[in-house]
């Protein structure tokens with residue numbers, strides 16, 4: 540179990556690489572967690588909120604902002620022997636964005652699916668679900684792919700500031716119930732608001748434990 544001297548999110552993170560196709564992936568090394576979800580669900584915003592750096596991952600009102608697998612690592616991480624947490628966070632292009640040219644959508648979808656299926660150092664995928672919309676058909680397809688590939692994943696509701704606070708517990712319970720029979724799903728669903736900061740510490744802790752660090756701070 541890697542124990543590091545520095546906290547997971549208590550220092551700057553940097554962008555190291557955008558991966559347009561699988562042959563540009565960095566060599567498999569430190570553990571990775573990836574953020575997946577429909578276009579515009581709030582993947583890039585959530586990464587920025589977790590690390591506390593607004594402009595780290597590019598966000599946009601227009602779906603389809605993120606078009607490559609974007610790799611972020613703790614600034615200064617220099618491989619084995621570094622006292623920084625050995626991990627990368629991967630921001631993924633969204634799926635299910637109908638307005639983009641079909642060719643482009645097919646390219647992203649293939650990239651996302653190929654990466655999710657075949658990356659040995661990928662420890663867990665956080666599949667983000669917009670709390671206003673719930674699990675959609677294309678989310679189900681991704682969950683089925685992850686189940687088939689035996690890639691561990693956890694669902695994270697986003698944008699909870701957009702729904703009424705008392706509705707959140709029931710939505711969490713209903714969502715957990717929907718994935719109860721899925722073999723690769725972590726049974727606990729998380730809820731977050733990047734805007735308000737809600738749920739971020741729980742997600743930080745979940746990520747730390749996933750990569751074998753006891754505490755995120």
Ligand code: GTP
Nearest residue numbers: 579580581582583584598599603604605633733734
């Ligand atoms: P793609 O890269 O296109 O797949 O999108 P994405 O999933 O990375 O979404 P992004 O983070 O770019 O956010 C999309 C939009 O949702 C932006 O306008 C964000 O400001 C907004 N947004 C993200 N998180 C939240 C949140 O917690 N609350 C609210 N109200 N808006 C949010």
Ligand code: MG
Nearest residue numbers: 582583604605
């Ligand atoms: Mg994005």
